[in-house]
Amino acid sequence: QVRLVESGGGLAQAGQSLTLSCVASGYTFTTYAMGWFRQAPGKEREFVATINSLGKSPYYDASVKGRFSISRDNTRNTVYLQMNDLKPEDTGRYFCGKGLFSSANVLERAYDHWGQGTQVTVSA
Numbered sequence: 626q627v628r629l630v631e632s633g634g635g636l637a638q639a640g641q642s643l644t645l646s647c648v649a650s651g652y653t654f655t656t657y658a659m660g661w662f663r664q665a666p667g668k669e670r671e672f673v674a675t676i677n678s679l680g681k682s683p684y685y686d687a688s689v690k691g692r693f694s695i696s697r698d699n700t701r702n703t704v705y706l707q708m709n710d711l712k713p714e715d716t717g718r719y720f721c722g723k724g725l726f727s728s729a730n731v732l733e734r735a736y737d738h739w740g741q742g743t744q745v746t747v748s749a
Contacts, residue, residue: 627651629647631647631720645745657678662736664742670733722736
């Protein structure tokens with residue numbers, strides 16, 4: 626079955642960097658887009674970044690554009706989220722999602738499987 630396992634979260638101070646990884650298994654990774662979403666306490670899960678099945682056409686939420694970078698290694702079935710210049714408002718649980726299609730998508734309903742998430746906490 627489809628399995629997504631995130632790692633790389635932790636504690637960071639404002640201005641520091643973290644890199645998240647998501648290893649996928651149980652399906653043909655190269656066929657589908659991948660996305661990163663996050664959920665802050667008491668808030669809905671929100672879109673962060675997405676990338677298509679070929680590792681092209683990355684797209685970011687305005688709040689992270691210029692600071693975060695999404696990439697994927699199709700030989701390792703892994704998608705990454707490089708997070709630079711972290712801010713306290715980046716705090717939340719970060720989830721990777723498997724897309725329903727090969728094209729990148731910002732909508733949560735365009736993803737059909739999710740990992741358990743990894744916690745990112747940024748202090749001022």
